Amino acid sequence: MKFDNFALSKKYAKAFLHVFYPEKATAPIKKYRDLLHFFKTHPGIIGLIAGCPCPHPCYNLLEEFLIKKFDLTSAEQRLIHRLLLDRKIILLPAIFEHIITAEHERSGEILCTIELSHEVSEEWKQRAIRLFEDMTTKKIIPILRIEPKLICGLRMYSPTLMYEKSLKKSLSTAENLAKYKGGL
DSSP states (O other): OOHHHHHHHHHHHHHHHHHHOOSTTOSOHHHHHHHHHHHHHSTHHHHHHHTOSSHHHHHHHHHHHHHHHHTOOHHHHHHHHHHHHTTOGGGHHHHHHHHHHHHHHHTTEEEEEEEESSOOOHHHHHHHHHHHHHHHTSEEEEEEEEOGGGSSOEEEEOSSOEEEEOHHHHHHHHHHHHHHSSOO
16 A cells, blocks of 8 residues: 555544544444455455446445445444545555554554464463563454464564564574675
């Protein structure tokens, strides 16, 4: 996404939260995640609507579909309607991502993906979560994934921070040193 679109979508998200959900932990984050998942699994829908030659019938259909499918409130309906009128509907997924991130930040939480090279015990998962909580000083909402390509390792990342400790990273670092620095 272009930087100006990123900044604009963030402004829409801040304004939306300020007007409709000024108190923390009041926005329906689960609905927004479901909506984002829908847009990620059907990436062409927004572009199709944005480029529609007869926009108003398309806008009405999209608006009705999203409201019914995701049980959105009048606040979200007004946001979608505003974006459609401004011909900025392409920003909708990014706006909801910003809203989710901002809502977590207001609650002192951070959404974090934790990738492990193999299945580990619950105790080790909790250790990884505590490690990232110590690094960020925020409560972690983890998304755990198994990623065998890590080769005996761990990767944790959020929108603003990344930590990786794996054999793959060590091998990659050694390879880069050998290629570009003339040796280890």
